[in-house]
Amino acid sequence: MNATTPPVDVVGRAGAVLRALAAHEPGGATTTAVAQWCGLARPTAHRLLSALAREGLADRDPDNGRWLLGPELFFLGTAAAARYDVTAVAHPFVRRLADATGESAFFSARRGDETICLVREDGSFPIRSHVLSEGVRFPLGVASAGMVVLAHLPDAEVEELLARTDLTAVWGDQHRPEEVRRHVALTRAQGYAVNPGLIVDGSWGLGAAVFDTDGRPRWALSITAIEQRLGLERRRELGRMLLREAHELSRALQRRGPSAYSS
Numbered sequence: 160m161n162a163t164t165p166p167v168d169v170v171g172r173a174g175a176v177l178r179a180l181a182a183h184e185p186g187g188a189t190t191t192a193v194a195q196w197c198g199l200a201r202p203t204a205h206r207l208l209s210a211l212a213r214e215g216l217a218d219r220d221p222d223n224g225r226w227l228l229g230p231e232l233f234f235l236g237t238a239a240a241a242r243y244d245v246t247a248v249a250h251p252f253v254r255r256l257a258d259a260t261g262e263s264a265f266f267s268a269r270r271g272d273e274t275i276c277l278v279r280e281d282g283s284f285p286i287r288s289h290v291l292s293e294g295v296r297f298p299l300g301v302a303s304a305g306m307v308v309l310a311h312l313p314d315a316e317v318e319e320l321l322a323r324t325d326l327t328a329v330w331g332d333q334h335r336p337e338e339v340r341r342h343v344a345l346t347r348a349q350g351y352a353v354n355p356g357l358i359v360d361g362s363w364g365l366g367a368a369v370f371d372t373d374g375r376p377r378w379a380l381s382i383t384a385i386e387q388r389l390g391l392e393r394r395r396e397l398g399r400m401l402l403r404e405a406h407e408l409s410r411a412l413q414r415r416g417p418s419a420y421s422s
Contacts, residue, residue, distance in 0.1 A: 181294040187225030252408045257282040262384040267304040274304045288362040288383040300339045303354040303366030304379035310346035311368045311376035351398040363389045367405035372413045
């Protein structure tokens with residue numbers, strides 16, 4: 160279920176439904192799950208899903224009845240990729256992190272009050288976290304990518320987001336405003352974010368912000384690992400590595416120019 164206020168306009172609702180389907184890939188989502196995720200009544204969600212399916216923007220598995228993203232989105236995405244896709248630039252950095260650490264590494268982009276994972280690369284360590292994969296979104300302040308982006312925003316923007324978003328409704332009391340503020344302060348002090356199993360017990364994450372030419376945090380590099388592999392010394396080592404890679408990726412994306420900033 161999403162943590163934001165349900166949209167009231169048709170386009171906003173359709174967008175929320177598509178984002179819900181993306182969050183439930185690759186297995187798909189039931190009508191009830193989509194309704195709960197978007198904060199909509201089930202009949203409303205079903206009408207929207209059916210209308211999107213008629214346009215090819217959603218699809219339904221005939222075997223289990225689950226809803227999936229539709230084929231038309233692939234063609235629309237292909238047409239837009241030349242302008243907006245930054246994954247080709249980010250992918251070598253993510254792969255290098257996965258190879259160097261043995262952990263799962265990620266590249267996420269900010270979209271409004273959320274981060275969305277665009278790239279995932281798994282390392283050699285056989286036990287992996289499945290909290291994050293391509294297409295999965297988290298609100299700012301949730302998970303290491305969302306926390307590190309939030310922490311590098313001005314105080315006024317942090318407070319505005321906390322005022323309009325109830326993170327505890329979905330993500331629990333560990334995301335109360337005072338707890339988020341505490342994590343923001345810690346992240347600013349050390350430069351990178353640490354998620355100490357706040358989403359899934361035992362699954363930790365580290366994140367570093369990636370900046371545009373105006374110094375705004377538009378993306379993040381992150382790593383997830385089981386708690387036993389992220390002792391204090393290794394966290395510091397991986398944090399320094401993330402910061403180095405994030406700095407170099409920032410430079411690479413800044414050279415690409417403003418077209419990268421719409422991600």
